[in-house]
Amino acid sequence: MDANRAELNDSFQRLVTIMDELREKCPWDRKQTAQTLRQMTIEETFELADAITDSDWKGIKEELGDLLLHIVFYAKIGTEQEQFTLQEVIDGISNKLVSRHPHIYGDVQVNDEEDVKRNWEKLKLKEGKKSVLGGVPRALPATVKAMRLQEKAKQVGFEWDTKEQVWDKVEEEIGELKEAIELGEKEKVEEEFGDLVF
Template structure:
C-alpha cells in the first residue's frame, strides 16, 4: 500500500513538471530556499508538539525531496530510486552492529563507529561534512560533537565553564578597543564556548535559542496588547511602562 502511494506521488510530481507552467520552470537553485524553509517549518511543528502540523510539514519536505529528484531525473543525473538505494546502502554500511558482526556496548560506541566508517568512505577529516550554511550555533554544536566522538573533548563540565568565564574576560578586555575585528572574534569565541557548555548539559543551543526567541516574541506581543488595551501604541510609551508589562507577562503567560 505504501509503495503504491509513493509511486502515485512521484508520478504526480512528474506530471506537474510537464504540465504546470510554474513547476516546469523550477531548478534546484530556485527551490532550495523553499526546501530550507520547509525544514524550519517542520522544526517549529516539532517544538510546539503540533502533530497535525508535523504531518503536513513532513509531507511538504517529502515534496521537495521528490521535486529535486525529478529535476535530477530529467537531467539524467539520478532518480528517486537512486536516492533510496543510496540511503539504504548507507544505513546498512554504517550500522554493522545491526547488519554485521560488530559488537557495541552503548550509544557512544555506535557514534564512534559511525565516524570511523565515514573516514573509511573517503572523508579527509572527522569534522568534514558539517554544512557551511547551518546556523552558527548549530554548526558549532555539530563540529564539537563530531570532534568529541573521537576523543577530542574536555574532561569535565567544570573545565568547560571555566573556559566560558575566560572567554567572557577576554571579550570584556577588548570592549574598549578600536579593533572591532578582534572584538568580533572574541564574541564568537564566547558563543563557541557557551555552545560547548550547553553540549555538556545535554542541551542543543540552536533549539534553546529558538525557544528563547519564541518566548521573547510572546512576551513582547503581550506588552503591545496591554498597551493597546490602554489606548497606547508601543511608540508612545516609556521603558518603565514596558518593563511593567514585561514582568506582568511572565506571570500571565506561565499559567
C-alpha cells in the same frame, strides 16, 4: 508484499506520477531548479522543527509530506539533468544505512548508543570523509553549526585537559571575533561567533 506495503507503494507511485505531471504541465513547477527550491526546502525544514517542538503530530505529518515532495522534486530535476534518479537516491540511502549499522547487518558488537555513534564516525572516515568534523553543513546558522561541531568533537574525545587551556582558546576566539567586527566582515563575524560558541 503485505497489504500495507502495497498501499505504501501505490501512494508513493502516485506522488511520483503527480510530480511528473506537474513538471510537464504547470508553468511554476516547470520553472523550478534546485537553486530556486533551496530556500523553500530550508523553510520547510524549520516548519517541521517547529511542529516537532510543539509536539504537533498533525503538523509533523503535513511538514514531512512537504519535505517528501521536495525530495521527489529534486530527484526529478536530477533525472532531467541526467545526474541521478529517484531510485539511485533511495538505493543510496538504503546502502548507507546498512553499511553504517554493522551491529545490525554485520558482526560488530556494541554496548550502547555511544558505541554506535563512535562506529558511525569511524565508518564515515573509512568512506573517504576527510575529518570527523566534516559533514556539518556550511549553510547552518553559526550557533547551530558550533553545537554540531562540538558534539562531533566530543564523540572522538576532543576535550581540553585544564581550564587554563579552555580560557586560552576562548580569549583567542574573542580576539578573532573583535578583529572581524572591526573590519566589518559580516560573514567572518558569524564564523568567528560560531567558533567562540564552539
